[in-house]
Each structure stands twice: as C-alpha cells, then as structure tokens.
Amino acid sequence: MAEPGATILAADGVTLRFGGVRALTDVSFEVKAGEVFSIIGPNGAGKTSMVNCISGRYRPTSGRIRFDGADITRMPTRRRAAIGIGRTFQNLALFGHMTVLDNIMVGRHHLMRHGFLSGMAYWFGGAQREEIAHRREVEEIIDFLEIQHVRKAPAGTLSYGLRKRVELARAIALRPKLILLDEPMAGMNLEEKEDMARYILDLNEEWGMTVLMIEHDMGVVMDISHRVMVLDFGKKIAEGTPEAVLADPHVRRAYLGEADEVVSEPEEALAP
Numbered sequence: 039m040a041e042p043g044a045t046i047l048a049a050d051g052v053t054l055r056f057g058g059v060r061a062l063t064d065v066s067f068e069v070k071a072g073e074v075f076s077i078i079g080p081n082g083a084g085k086t087s088m089v090n091c092i093s094g095r096y097r098p099t100s101g102r103i104r105f106d107g108a109d110i111t112r113m114p115t116r117r118r119a120a121i122g123i124g125r126t127f128q129n130l131a132l133f134g135h136m137t138v139l140d141n142i143m144v145g146r147h148h149l150m151r152h153g154f155l156s157g158m159a160y161w162f163g164g165a166q167r168e169e170i171a172h173r174r175e176v177e178e179i180i181d182f183l184e185i186q187h188v189r190k191a192p193a194g195t196l197s198y199g200l201r202k203r204v205e206l207a208r209a210i211a212l213r214p215k216l217i218l219l220d221e222p223m224a225g226m227n228l229e230e231k232e233d234m235a236r237y238i239l240d241l242n243e244e245w246g247m248t249v250l251m252i253e254h255d256m257g258v259v260m261d262i263s264h265r266v267m268v269l270d271f272g273k274k275i276a277e278g279t280p281e282a283v284l285a286d287p288h289v290r291r292a293y294l295g296e297a298d299e300v301v302s303e304p305e306e307a308l309a310p
C-alpha cells in the first residue's frame with residue numbers, strides 16, 4: 039500500500055478515441071495516497087471517460103495507467119477491483135428489490151472464499167465463520183454511513199439521497215484503497231449534499247481512503263478537494279489546489295464562462 043503522499047495512481051499520456059471522437063487527448067496526472075482529487079470540466083469534457091479508463095470499463099487508445107505500483111492499462115475490471123479500486127456510478131446501480139444489507143453484502147461477494155451462502159459449506163466448511171466476519175464488516179459500514187434504520191428495507195423504496203449513500207456503502211464494502219466517485223452529489227438537495235460531503239471527508243480522513251471524484255457542484259469540489267484537475271474538450275487545461283484552479287484564466291474562460299461576461303454588452307446598451 040502506498041505511503042500517504044506517495045503516488046498511488048498515475049495516468050501517463052492517456053488518449054481515448056471513439057471512431058472520430060477524441061474523448062481524451064494525452065492526459066497525464068498523478069493522485070497521491072490520502073488525497074481527495076477532483077476532476078471537473080464542462081459536459082463532454084472527458085471526465086467519465088477518464089474514470090472509465092481507470093476502472094477498466096474503457097481501454098485507452100494509447101498511454102498508460104499505473105495503480106499502486108502495477109500497470110493496470112490492460113488489466114480486466116474485476117482484477118482492478120480486487121487490487122483496491124472501487125467505484126460508484128453516475129446513475130444508481132442498486133438491486134431495488136434487495137434489502138440495503140444484501141446490496142452491501144453483494145459488494146463484498148468477491149472477497150468471500152466460499153461464495154454467498156453456498157449450501158453445505160455454510161454449516162461445515164468454515165463459511166459460516168466467514169459470513170459472520172463479513173456481516174460484522176458490513177454492519178460497521180452501515181453504522182459509519184448512518185443507514186441502520188433502513189438496513190432491512192428494499193433499496194428501491196428509499197429516497198434518492200439514501201440510495202446514493204447505500205451505493206457508496208456497497209463500493210466501500212470492498213475496502214478499496216482508491217474510490218472513484220462519479221458525481222456523488224448529483225440530484226441531491228442541499229442537506230443531502232452536505233451529508234455526502236461529510237461522509238466523503240470522513241472516509242478520507244478516518245479510513246485513509248484516497249478519493250478521485252467527478253463532481254459538478256463547484257462549491258463541494260472547492261470545499262473538500264486537496265487538488266483539482268480541469269478537462270476541456272478531452273484535454274487537461276489546469277491542475278492544482280482549488281484556489282489556484284479557480285484563479286486560472288484558462289479555467290475561468292473555458293469552464294466558468296467568464297469569456298461570455300467579458301464580451302457581453304454593458305447593460306445600458308441592451309436597454310430598449
């Protein structure tokens with residue numbers, strides 16, 4: 039496991055093409071162990087494509103990605119999860135008819151030697167002991183994310199904010215070293231966003247989890263990120279502390295739309 043401050047994830051010249059579309063062009067960056075690192079940029083800038091290259095859903099057309107000392111560029115997705123890369127999705131991906139508890143247990147499935155409640159092995163093969171240990175871990179996550187009151191409820195019956203929290207619980211059930219969060223606050227009200235921001239910070243500070251996040255809410259990004267990378271049309275245009283990125287003229291032009299303000303007419307000129 040990388041020491042705090044050492045490079046845990048490194049993308050080197052990552053390019054991704056879909057036919058004629060260049061989703062990413064020569065993107066390089068490093069995430070340090072223990073960081074909250076955010077990727078921001080306008081719609082279609084390549085943020086999800088980058089996260090998909092890291093999680094294994096997409097293979098870069100060229101370039102390399104290293105994680106915790108291993109070259110993962112062509113590694114299968116399942117193997118990446120096993121070596122410590124967890125993720126949540128932009129759109130919820132829970133089993134609606136299953137309870138919260140079972141949804142989170144599914145997240146731990148591949149860590150279980152005996153499979154999920156596999157027949158005779160459950161009683162005689164040590165699988166019972168193993169499942170008890172897994173349940174204990176899951177309960178710890180349930181406590182941490184304060185979802186005890188809904189642990190037996192079918193996931194599909196919960197509010198959107200709670201479902202997002204369950205999805206986070208399932209992703210951290212793997213105890214990843216790096217968690218990829220794709221718009222964790224999307225569609226949330228202010229209170230839900232504040233809760234989620236606090237859970238992400240606690241995960242980072244108390245559990246030592248490195249976080250790579252895509253998020254559109256600039257307030258949240260600036261509040262909880264140690265460093266931010268900005269993509270625009272698939273290219274990296276800035277990287278640094280939230281303050282430095284906010285002050286960067288390229289970012290202001292490309293992302294915050296300041297160019298529009300500069301070229302717009304004075305208000306009097308628009309009056310009839």
Ligand SMILES: Nc1ncnc2c1ncn2[C@@H]1O[C@H](COP(=O)(O)OP(=O)(O)OP(=O)(O)O)[C@@H](O)[C@H]1O
Nearest residue numbers: 056059060061079080081082083084085086087088
């Ligand atoms: N599977 C795909 N097939 C074809 N083109 C794709 C695919 N995935 C992404 N793209 C294209 O790649 C570019 C980058 O898309 P991507 O979804 O990575 O951007 P994004 O920054 O995550 O956008 P958003 O903020 O809207 O989610 C876009 O032009 C998109 O249409």
